[in-house]
Amino acid sequence: MLEIQSVQQLRQLRLTGLADALEAQFRQPNTYDELGFAERIGLAIEQEITYRNDKRLQRLLSAARLKEMARLADVDYSHPRGLKPSTVAALQSNHWISKGHNLVMTGPTGCGKTYLACALGHHACVQGHPTRYFRASRLFEQLTIAHGDGSYLKLLAQIAKADVLIIDDWGLEPLTQVQKNDLLEIMEDRHNKKTTIVTSQLPVENWHDFINDPTLADAILDRLLHNAHKINLKGESMRKLMTTLTEDDHLK
Numbered sequence: 001m002l003e004i005q006s007v008q009q010l011r012q013l014r015l016t017g018l019a020d021a022l023e024a025q026f027r028q029p030n031t032y033d034e035l036g037f038a039e040r041i042g043l044a045i046e047q048e049i050t051y052r053n054d055k056r057l058q059r060l061l062s063a064a065r066l067k068e069m070a071r072l073a074d075v076d077y078s079h080p081r082g083l084k085p086s087t088v089a090a091l092q093s094n095h096w097i098s099k100g101h102n103l104v105m106t107g108p109t110g111c112g113k114t115y116l117a118c119a120l121g122h123h124a125c126v127q128g129h130p131t132r133y134f135r136a137s138r139l140f141e142q143l144t145i146a147h148g149d150g151s152y153l154k155l156l157a158q159i160a161k162a163d164v165l166i167i168d169d170w171g172l173e174p175l176t177q178v179q180k181n182d183l184l185e186i187m188e189d190r191h192n193k194k195t196t197i198v199t200s201q202l203p204v205e206n207w208h209d210f211i212n213d214p215t216l217a218d219a220i221l222d223r224l225l226h227n228a229h230k231i232n233l234k235g236e237s238m239r240k241l242m243t244t245l246t247e248d249d250h251l252k
Contacts, residue, residue, distance in 0.1 A: 105232075140175075167197070
């Protein structure tokens, strides 16, 4: 009875991992009888820490809303697209995130920019960094809605808090004047403090003309690019190579 009460009290205190560990020890006494008191408590505490870390990772991943559940361990280096394991290994240290450096990935469609960005976002979550993923079009859509319903400043604050912000598929659609101003606000909030990852099919040298406002382009790109690591991917679409169907594979 005392054992059941202790487990219930731990759950009331939201020490779920510790409660699960002690409950397992009570259910399987023969497994743990040979361990000393300190060892058994140590195991239970380790399980509580693991439980809390797992729950935090789940919360971070849920908030990140990554497009793909990608992993750095699964990145394909066999495809000839100019991506080196040493480059990814350097990014895996997360030293650049702690310094508030940015990352710009360019290359043709299908070369793996989104997958790599999401893999880096997942790794950032594992390391405890709050992360947010947006396709550029969806980001500007949410900002437009926020202008209309009065939540604009709240949304900007949420974006500013993310240690890692991923803006995917930048440069596909022309920007309105309001969107240019919004982007400057985001980059100003994050400059030298938080990391922004941008993927684009558009070469970096064309970004100034794409923004099509010399003053705003200078301000935005200065904040985004001056401390940015750059990866330029190339080669044929990986989607095309992975989904090539033979004549017999096609639906009749």
